[in-house]
Amino acid sequence: MVDILGIVFKQFSSQLHVSSNIKVSSLENGVLVIGDENINRSLLFLAAVTAASELGVKVLFFTRSQIQSLPVTFQGSASSGLKPDYLKKIRFVYPKTLEDLLDDVASLHELVVEAAALPSLVIVDGLERYICGPAAQNRPQQETQNAAAHVVALLHDTAAFLTRNLEARSGNEAQCRVIVSIQPEWKGVGGCDLLTSDPLLLVLERYLQVRCTSEKLRMGEEPNKWLLCLSGPGLQVDGDNNAEEQLRWHVVLQPNGALEFCPVSPEQGETPQGQNPVEVNNETQRV
Known part of the structure; x- marks a missing residue:
């Protein structure tokens, strides 16, 4: 999944020459996207369409919210080159409960028996809605973690x-990627190193070993700017596998609704000179 994010960052970057050299150290690693639900969904949708258009693979997108139209973030991205045929490779599924989601994921094994096209990217949008929703309000924390x-x-x-069967069908190395987004219940000030001890996230990261965290910044005259960080033991950059490695990008919501990505250089840091450390803004932007 991280390789797809690398393509997204490069395609929607404000810089002309951005290398897409992000790799994962294991085919079994997934990505956990954490942050504002609207930025999460926009990033997931960009990943889905990028996988379908650039890699030509089938995508399954699980979400509780009906997708009525393309997000504004994609409509405003003139460089997307979106064609209707690309969307045909994306199947949106709308499970309403945790049990529905589990049944839908388990049923994917049947695609092999049916000789149907197999997905190479499985996305779950807003996992908290399934495990932390109204039905789970009186549930013990341990049950939520389970x-x-x-x-x-x-x-x-x-x-x-699915990866084994994709490889068997194609005769080549293939991979089914996984990306899951969650908006945890937390407030406060800090950088992308937050949430390191959250019990729920620790459970999720046993299987989703790359974290993609977004936090809104208040930086001068750019109110619609986020800091996006990639980190985790499943991340490999420039061929050097390092559990402590992090990649940081600034994500700007443009007036036309498009998302624009810009890598943060080490000397640039997280905040502009003279500003306080990253400030999380709890306002939700509609994208």
């Missing part, structure tokens, strides 16, 4: 199963 573990373990095993 539910989360059940979902991601099933996704992990299903992706491994």
